[in-house]
Amino acid sequence: MMLNHFSYSAMSMFYRCGESFRRRYVEGEKLPPGIAQLRGTGFHGGAKVADEYKIATREVMAQSHLRDATAHAFDSALMSGGVLLGPDELSRGKSVVVGEAKDSAIRLVDAWRDNIAPTYQPEFVEKRIEIRVPNVAPKLVGIVDLATEDGVIVDRKTASAAKGANDVKTSMQLTWYDVSYQALTGKRAKGVQLHEVVDTKTPQALIHESTRDDEDRRVLGKYIERAIEGITTGRFLPAAPGSWNCAPRWCGYYSTCPYVREGQR
Secondary structure, three states: OOOOEEEHHHHHHHHHOHHHHHHHHHOOOOOOOEHHHHHHHHHHHHHHHHHHHHHHHOOOOOHHHHHHHHHHHHHHHHHHHOOEOOHHHHHHOHHHHHHHHHHHHHHHHHHHHHHOHHHOOEEEEEEEEEEOOOOOOOEEEEEEEEEEOOOEEEEEEEEOOOOHHHHHHHOHHHHHHHHHHHHHHOOOOOEEEEEEEEOOOOOEEEEEEEOOOHHHHHHHHHHHHHHHHHHHHOOOOOOOOOOOOOOOOOOOOHHHOOOOOHHHO
16 A cells, blocks of 8 residues: 555554554545544634734733634634544533533644743644655645744644653654755754644743754654554554553544453453
């Protein structure tokens, strides 16, 4: 099997669980997003609208307008893709869980607006590029969440617990963005940032900074090389036994996975 395009999200799934990758990208079994992903889509949608507004006006968007944009992004994602709920979430009721996630997305984007949005001027948001790499058959797809006028690349995350201080140093997604940014602009980024908004009782809005160099790119290249080799030869290894993601809450394929005992499905 050979892919025409290869993205960071595809590579991440391949290493997290090759069986999930096979079901999604080979068999075409695309599943609705989970509730955390739906919340993140609402948050990202609102932040994108606010950044586009700031590019045009150089001003931070009014809170009421940003909340409306976030709610619209959340509702649109729910209507177009639905949501996949786990057993515990279903027991609480879909309307309750979805309503809480929407409220959370709005609460998080409020924290982002007050604490992070004023700290930068965006150059562009969510730009997509296809990159041809020598000796790599599929085109690499890069979508840069945000680039600032200062030449900094930004990834945005929502989370239930803060973890970005270490993640920003090791994130291959930011290295992928770094390569994509140079392909888009012809210049190296000055740095990378992770904007993390944590859904605690009082949401935390955190900025973590790092840089990327040629050694980071070399390591990313090796991961891409091995992943494409595995895909081409059909070596789709399941998640390691006991992995956190091998559970009905995190994997939509769990109930039909051949690597799970029937009594546990």
